[in-house]
Amino acid sequence: MKRIILKAAALATGAVLLAAPSFAAPVSDVAEAVTAAAEAAPAVPNPGNNAWMMTATVLVMLMILPGLALFYGGLTRSKNMLSTMTQIGATACLAMLIWVMWGYSLAFGDTTYEGTLGLFVSGGSYFLSGTDASSTAATFTDEVISKYVFISFQMTFAAITAALILGATAERMKFSAVMAFVPIWLTIVYFPIAHMVWAGGGLLFEDGALDFAGGTVVHINAGVSGLVLAYLLGKRRGYPSEPMPPHSLVMTMIGTGLLWVGWFGFNAGSALEADGSAGLAMINTFVATAAGALTWMVAERAAGHKGSALGFCSGVIVGLVAVTPAAGNSGPFGAILLGIIASLVCYVFVAKVKAKFGYDDSLDAFGIHGVGGIVGAIGTAVVYQPFLGGPGDGSTALGAQLGVQVFSVLVTIAWAGLGTLIAGFLVKLTIGLRVDEESEVNGLDISEHGERAYN
Amino acid sequence: MKFIIAIIKPFKLDTVREALSGIGIAGMTVTEVKGFGRQKGQTEIYRGAEYSTNMLPKVKLEIAASDDVAAQVVETIQSTANTGAIGDGKIFVLDLASATRIRTGESGETAL
Numbered sequence: 001m002k003r004i005i006l007k008a009a010a011l012a013t014g015a016v017l018l019a020a021p022s023f024a025a026p027v028s029d030v031a032e033a034v035t036a037a038a039e040a041a042p043a044v045p046n047p048g049n050n051a052w053m054m055t056a057t058v059l060v061m062l063m064i065l066p067g068l069a070l071f072y073g074g075l076t077r078s079k080n081m082l083s084t085m086t087q088i089g090a091t092a093c094l095a096m097l098i099w100v101m102w103g104y105s106l107a108f109g110d111t112t113y114e115g116t117l118g119l120f121v122s123g124g125s126y127f128l129s130g131t132d133a134s135s136t137a138a139t140f141t142d143e144v145i146s147k148y149v150f151i152s153f154q155m156t157f158a159a160i161t162a163a164l165i166l167g168a169t170a171e172r173m174k175f176s177a178v179m180a181f182v183p184i185w186l187t188i189v190y191f192p193i194a195h196m197v198w199a200g201g202g203l204l205f206e207d208g209a210l211d212f213a214g215g216t217v218v219h220i221n222a223g224v225s226g227l228v229l230a231y232l233l234g235k236r237r238g239y240p241s242e243p244m245p246p247h248s249l250v251m252t253m254i255g256t257g258l259l260w261v262g263w264f265g266f267n268a269g270s271a272l273e274a275d276g277s278a279g280l281a282m283i284n285t286f287v288a289t290a291a292g293a294l295t296w297m298v299a300e301r302a303a304g305h306k307g308s309a310l311g312f313c314s315g316v317i318v319g320l321v322a323v324t325p326a327a328g329n330s331g332p333f334g335a336i337l338l339g340i341i342a343s344l345v346c347y348v349f350v351a352k353v354k355a356k357f358g359y360d361d362s363l364d365a366f367g368i369h370g371v372g373g374i375v376g377a378i379g380t381a382v383v384y385q386p387f388l389g390g391p392g393d394g395s396t397a398l399g400a401q402l403g404v405q406v407f408s409v410l411v412t413i414a415w416a417g418l419g420t421l422i423a424g425f426l427v428k429l430t431i432g433l434r435v436d437e438e439s440e441v442n443g444l445d446i447s448e449h450g451e452r453a454y455n
Numbered sequence: 456m457k458f459i460i461a462i463i464k465p466f467k468l469d470t471v472r473e474a475l476s477g478i479g480i481a482g483m484t485v486t487e488v489k490g491f492g493r494q495k496g497q498t499e500i501y502r503g504a505e506y507s508t509n510m511l512p513k514v515k516l517e518i519a520a521s522d523d524v525a526a527q528v529v530e531t532i533q534s535t536a537n538t539g540a541i542g543d544g545k546i547f548v549l550d551l552a553s554a555t556r557i558r559t560g561e562s563g564e565t566a567l
Contacts, residue, residue: 243506245499305500314502351503364502 043144045136052274053149059265060156064092064163067262071255071313072167075363078247079443080171081453087170087178088163094182095159100128103158104151106191112201119203120192139272153269158190160266161218167365168226171244172236172440175448177433181229181423189225189419193217193412208396209408210384212281213270215325215377216412223370224413227361228420233433235360237440249309256313260289263320267327280391281327284335285320291339292319299347311347317368318346322376329380331389338383342375374409381405456551456564457525461516462490462544463536468514474535475518478527482567484517494542513544519554521564 069085076084095103104125111124125131128151137150162182166173196202197209197217204216211217236244246252267285271278296315297307322342323335330338350367361367381401384392392401427433434440439447446452463471468485475483489510496509520528529546537543556566 240504243508244504245501245506308500310501355503367502 042134043136043142045144045146045149046273049139049143049145049273049275050149052278053145053153053269053272056265056269057149057153057156059262060153060160060269061262063259063262063266064156064160065089067255067258068160068163069255070251071259071317072170072363074248074251074253074255075167075246075310076170077244077443078454079445079452081247081445082451083175083444083448084166084170086449087166087173087175090175091163091166091178091182092159094179095162095186096155098183098186099155099158100151102126103186103191104128104154106187107158107194108150108154108199118201119196119206121195122199122201137272140277141273141275143273145272150272153272154194157214157218157266158186158194161190161214161222162186164218164222164365164369165226165229167363167369168223168230168361169233170362171444172233172362172434173229174431174433174435175444176431177427180427180431181433184423184426185225185420188423189416190217190221193221193415196411196415197408204408204411207407208401208404210329210380210401210405211325211377211408212327212329212380213267213324215321215373215380216408219321219324219369219373220377220409220412221373221416223366223368223373224416225420226365227359227370228417229424229433230359230361230366232421232424232428233360235358236362237437239360240355246310249313252313253309256316260285260316260320263289263324267324271328277328277391280331283332284323284327284330287332288323288326288335288339289316289319291336292316292322292343295340295343296347299344300351303351314346314350314364314368315343318343318372321369321372322379324373325377326380326383329391330383331391334383334388334390337388338376338379341379342372345375346372374413377409378402378405456554456567457520457522458549458551459516459518459520459525459528459532460547460549461518461532461536462488462513462546463516463532464538464543465512465514467536467538468516471516471532471535474531475528478524478531480518480520480524480528482518486515486517488513488515492542492545511542519551519567521567 065088069088072088073081073085105123106121109122109125110130112118112122131147131151133146133148135147136144137147138144162185166178194217196204197211199205209216238244264282264285268278268281271281293312293315296311296318300307300311319339319342322338323330326335326338346368349371350364354361354367381398381404382388384390384401385398386392386394424433435444435447465487472483489512491509491511494511496507496511499506499508516532518528525548529548532546553562554566555562
């Protein structure tokens with residue numbers, strides 16, 4: 001196998017040299033030989049696609065560190081800044097290691113199971129066995145990309161999804177509890193959902209659910225999991241009677257900007273190629289977000305308040321979340337519509353409805369990612385339609401697609417909710433989820449990490 | 456000698472300082488402080504969560520003055536820091552027992 005690839009590579013190099021204008025040689029013979037070799041040799045990744053996917057992967061990494069760390073960190077009180085950022089960083093690292101051990105296997109492994117099991121997980125490829133630098137992964141066309149690049153790209157998704165949950169549990173969850181919860185949660189919640197939605201043979205993939213970059217897998221999943229874990233943890237001491245204003249909206253604004261920039265890797269990278277579909281995802285990631293940001297500020301004015309910086313940041317994130325499942329599945333104006341609607345729904349939910357419930361989702365992981373994700377996932381059925389400029393060919397009726405999308409949302413909510421309940425209880429019954437009262441009052445920075453963010 | 460403490464709105468500091476220089480006041484101590492009085496605090500809103508802060512930022516001036524200019528100092532601060540709105544602040548006057556200039560050891564009004 002290796003020999004064939006080497007031979008093909010040598011021939012291809014020769015062809016490039018010969019094709020140069022200064023080299024007038026019997027091109028036809030070589031071309032024939034290349035064609036013959038191409039039939040026998042496996043597909044070789046296009047360097048352009050590979051380069052874009054490597055870039056997209058590190059852009060998603062930028063979303064986590066420092067993007068999400070600053071976004072969440074700024075929203076906490078100053079005594080919990082380091083704890084929030086460190087939990088995010090450590091969670092991402094843990095997710096990366098687990099991904100290469102068994103995560104990739106369960107989500108996208110080479111062994112596909114027959115029957116019911118295959119709807120939920122795959123197998124094989126444990127510790128990336130059987131993968132080397134020449135291995136390739138399929139894209140949505142005839143092209144391939146290097147498998148290590150695909151594995152890395154998907155790795156960052158697992159890492160950011162686990163980190164997103166920490167917004168709901170901030171300022172009171174033990175560091176050790178986070179480290180114990182994340183591996184269990186990834187294994188029983190994230191990997192199966194990623195398989196269901198994105199892997200061939202997966203339950204929702206085969207059902208025809210549209211989720212371009214992770215509206216269900218990442219955002220509804222993280223939002224619902226955060227909500228359940230927030231319930232298990234209980235409210236922060238003093239919430240909601242004591243003021244807990246964000247300690248630095250400047251950091252939150254910086255984090256918002258980094259998240260937006262990184263999100264181009266997240267959304268446009270989900271095309272798995274540097275093609276037109278990636279371009280569509282890119283423009284949608286601009287315009288839906290812009291619409292979401294301004295809509296939130298307009299909603300604040302309409303409610304009789306001032307248009308705020310935090311409102312702007314919240315609207316940016318809602319727009320990004322909502323356009324995630326629709327990124328390559330919508331025209332630009334459908335994406336704007338989605339950004340506007342999701343922003344309005346999330347504003348009403350976070351600013352008005354949330355207070356009526358008794359839970360403490362510290363940084364609104366559910367209110368923004370969960371609710372925005374649900375609006376985006378269901379709305380994708382609408383904006384996909386050709387009458388709104390979507391890329392759909394109209395072969396699936398709007399009603400039928402809506403049914404498929406709602407089903408995928410419900411499955412994700414149920415799976416994430418139940419899985420988090422199991423993982424959360426396991427940790428609660430063994431090492432406990434929450435820091436003690438004194439540690440919480442002193443702040444998690446000093447009590448959990450022995451440092452202060454600001455001296 | 457009198458010791459004058461004035462709590463004023465922060466944006467009036469420069470106007471008051473210039474006016475006091477104009478009547479020969481050569482020194483003062485200025486501190487940023489927080490407090491409340493009849494003026495209610497302000498409301499902050501973060502994603503719909505409303506917090507009313509009852510402490511407002513003010514500036515505190517401390518001025519030591521001889522008996523004959525003390526009344527003029529009070530009057531100058533009162534007229535320049537005045538906006539007519541609630542929250543303009545207060546002026547307190549205390550008797551000052553002694554004053555000493557650390558560098559020379561002078562005491563009494565010559566130390567002011």
